[in-house]
Amino acid sequence: MRLSLAAAISHGRLYRRLGPSPRARLDLLRNLVTALVRHERLEAPWARADEMRGYAERLIDYAKRGDTDERAMRMANFWLTEKDLIHKLFKVLAPRFQPHPGSYTRLLQIPNRDGTDRAKMAVIELKGNPYPPLVRPRRDSDKTLLNQLLKGYREDSRRQAAP
Amino acid sequence: GPALAVQGPACLPEPAEDPGEGSGVPGLLGSVLWMAAPKKRRTIEVNRCRRRNPTNLIKIKRNIDVCPECGNLKEKHVLCGHCYAQVKAETRQIRKEMGKKEGGPFNAPTVETVVLYEGEKPTEKDEGKRIIERARKRPSWFTQN
Numbered sequence: 001m002r003l004s005l006a007a008a009i010s011h012g013r014l015y016r017r018l019g020p021s022p023r024a025r026l027d028l029l030r031n032l033v034t035a036l037v038r039h040e041r042l043e044a045p046w047a048r049a050d051e052m053r054g055y056a057e058r059l060i061d062y063a064k065r066g067d068t069d070e071r072a073m074r075m076a077n078f079w080l081t082e083k084d085l086i087h088k089l090f091k092v093l094a095p096r097f098q099p100h101p102g103s104y105t106r107l108l109q110i111p112n113r114d115g116t117d118r119a120k121m122a123v124i125e126l127k128g129n130p131y132p133p134l135v136r137p138r139r140d141s142d143k144t145l146l147n148q149l150l151k152g153y154r155e156d157s158r159r160q161a162a163p
Numbered sequence: 164g165p166a167l168a169v170q171g172p173a174c175l176p177e178p179a180e181d182p183g184e185g186s187g188v189p190g191l192l193g194s195v196l197w198m199a200a201p202k203k204r205r206t207i208e209v210n211r212c213r214r215r216n217p218t219n220l221i222k223i224k225r226n227i228d229v230c231p232e233c234g235n236l237k238e239k240h241v242l243c244g245h246c247y248a249q250v251k252a253e254t255r256q257i258r259k260e261m262g263k264k265e266g267g268p269f270n271a272p273t274v275e276t277v278v279l280y281e282g283e284k285p286t287e288k289d290e291g292k293r294i295i296e297r298a299r300k301r302p303s304w305f306t307q308n
Contacts, residue, residue, distance in 0.1 A: 038271060041254065084271045091273040111237075111244045123242070130276040130295070131254045132305040134242060138231065 016051050029055055030079055036105075037085045037093070040129040046109060046122040053105050053124060055079070060104050063094040096128050103127075108134055232304070246304075253302065260295050283307070 018025045032052040036042050042049070059079050062072040067090040076086045097104045106125050112118040123134060140147060213219070227236055230243035237243040257278055265272070275292045279285065280301040285294055301307065 039258070043251075082269055082271075084269045087273050088271045092275055096275070109241045110247055111241060123247075130278050131257060132250050132302070134247065134250055136232065136304060 016047055018048060018051065030081060033059060033079050034081050034085060036124065036126065037080060037089055038082065041123065041125040041131055043110070043121060043123050045113075046120040049107055049122040049124040053107055056124075056126075057102065057104055059089070060093060060097055061102075063089045064098060066090075066094070093126070100127075106134075249302075249304070253305070257295060257297065260297060264293070264295065 015025075019028050028048065029052050032042065032044060032048060033056050036052070036056055044052070059075060062069075062075045065072045067073060073086075076089055077083075080086050080089065093104075104127055106127055108123050110121050110123055113121050125131075125134065142148075142151070224238070226239045228239050229235070230237045230246060233243060233245045235243055235245045261276070272293050276295060277285065277289045277292045278295045278297060280297050281299060283301070285292075
């Protein structure tokens with residue numbers, strides 16, 4: 001009989017506890033968001049990258065409103081500590097993501113960190129960045145059994161339809 | 164008469180007190196030192212049961228695959244370490260070129276960026292973008308769109 005609960009139940013908590021205090025957590029995430037907007041690809045511990053993702057996507061949603069919007073400008077002013085990135089956000093990222101309805105970032109796990117802590121690391125990037133792609137899209141090979149059978153079926157139906 | 168007079172306490176402390184029960188649970192009478200200790204030696208059979216039960220053994224990973232690009236081993240839900248190191252090194256070189264172009268800090272550009280390798284011309288899609296030149300052949304895993 002299991003007398004103790006599993007330790008990983010959080011019952012509806014949305015925010016992780018990072019850093020020494022809630023204000024420190026926001027400052028940490030703010031630094032990460034600034035770095036993401038500057039460099040468009042970032043390597044960080046998975047928990048921090050996951051936490052930061054939501055804030056970054058909401059910031060881009062605010063930026064899509066345009067830079068005349070007072071609320072959007074105040075948000076960008078708080079979240080981006082380096083003020084030249086506010087220009088980049090409104091002039092480069094907002095037009096780039098205008099056609100997309102959501103999910104402007106991509107979060108992928110990478111092998112654990114090489115230090116003694118072996119932390120779970122992730123790479124988070126904005127879609128449409130100029131760097132080489134992290135994951136190459138793989139086309140299905142023609143040599144698999146299923147594809148060979150389908151090819152044969154297609155050729156047979158073509159031969160029957162031709163005369 | 165007396166050479167020196169010193170103020171003293173009204174009643175002197177009695178020297179016949181216990182030296183204090185700082186060790187162990189306070190409040191127990193007698194100078195018995197009380198701490199938890201094993202009563203009997205754990206036999207090797209009991210030790211083996213504890214050390215070898217399945218929850219304490221290292222779990223076998225069944226999610227290891229071969230990366231189709233380079234052939235190294237990788238976990239199924241994780242990026243391949245070798246391929247990611249390649250991409251990271253190339254990104255580092257691109258960022259160095261970008262730094263050289265921008266000059267100082269805090270000069271983020273207000274236009275998009277495109278990376279061109281040796282012998283490539285900007286297409287009509289790359290109009291209005293800042294061009295970063297890389298002095299090498301285009302790698303096979305970085306397709307130009």
